[in-house]
Amino acid sequence: GAVVSQHPSRVICKSGTSVKIECRSLDFQATTMFWYRQFPKKSLMLMATSNEGSKATYEQGVEKDKFLINHASLTLSTLTVTSAHPEDSSFYICSARDLAASGVQETQYFGPGTRLLVL
Amino acid sequence: GENVEQHPSTLSVQEGDSAVIKCTYSDSASNYFPWYKQELGKRPQLIIDIRSNVGEKKDQRIAVTLNKTAKHFSLHITETQPEDSAVYFCAATRAGVTGGGNKLTFGTGTQLKVEL
Numbered sequence: 003g004a005v006v007s008q009h010p011s012r013v014i015c016k017s018g019t020s021v022k023i024e025c026r027s028l029d030f031q032a033t034t035m036f037w038y039r040q041f042p043k044k045s046l047m048l049m050a051t052s053n054e055g056s057k058a059t060y061e062q063g064v065e066k067d068k069f070l071i072n073h074a075s076l077t078l079s080t081l082t083v084t085s086a087h088p089e090d091s092s093f094y095i096c097s098a099r100d101l102a103a104s105g106v107q108e109t110q111y112f113g114p115g116t117r118l119l120v121l
Numbered sequence: 122g123e124n125v126e127q128h129p130s131t132l133s134v135q136e137g138d139s140a141v142i143k144c145t146y147s148d149s150a151s152n153y154f155p156w157y158k159q160e161l162g163k164r165p166q167l168i169i170d171i172r173s174n175v176g177e178k179k180d181q182r183i184a185v186t187l188n189k190t191a192k193h194f195s196l197h198i199t200e201t202q203p204e205d206s207a208v209y210f211c212a213a214t215r216a217g218v219t220g221g222g223n224k225l226t227f228g229t230g231t232q233l234k235v236e237l
Contacts, residue, residue: 006164034223036224036225043232045210045228045230046165046210046227048224051224095164108153108155108214108223109155109167110155110167110225111167112157112164112165112166114163114164115163117162
């Protein structure tokens with residue numbers, strides 16, 4: 003089945019530094035990937051839609067200069083949290099769609115998530 | 122945009138009993154409704170989904186029903202087991218829409234606890 007990996011799984015950084023999170027589709031090509039943020043005991047909040055070869059589409063209220071997204075290939079999207087602050091601490095999860103799937107192409111497969119702690 | 126409401130927020134059942142989680146959506150154009158199970162600290166896992174051209178779908182102990190007229194859909198888990206304990210999220214989207222990326226709108230989640 004479709005597998006999505008995420009790296010790193012956990013990161014601790016100092017305030018003011020930048021952190022890059024990678025999302026990879028391991029056995030399929032994903033022209034579209036999604037980035038979510040999840041607070042403890044809360045739902046998944048869509049941050050942006052990452053499109054291969056074009057600019058990401060950000061949800062209302064998400065700062066595009068703060069959360070840089072790059073979808074350089076059909077299997078890799080990256081999210082960079084720039085100048086991180088403690089309020090950016092959260093669980094970040096990516097997902098990808100397998101457009102070549104013979105079944106439901108709308109199905110999103112999730113990565114394992116990255117827990118970010120900014121000190 | 123789409124708005125999905127989910128109830129209840131927490132649900133405790135005895136092992137072997139059934140559990141039902143309900144969701145309502147606002148966009149009548151939504152036509153794909155997946156359900157995800159998320160264990161603590163883990164990724165959401167798709168457990169079942171339904172498209173708007175059917176009213177019910179079943180996979181072993183899990184079933185989903187859809188009422189397009191009322192714009193609500195439900196997850197039914199029968200013969201619950203302790204390993205069913207997790208947070209369950211419903212979601213809705215317009216499938217087959219180009220450009221928009223078929224964004225999923227998630228419900229607020231239901232913490233299911235199956236007690237021995």
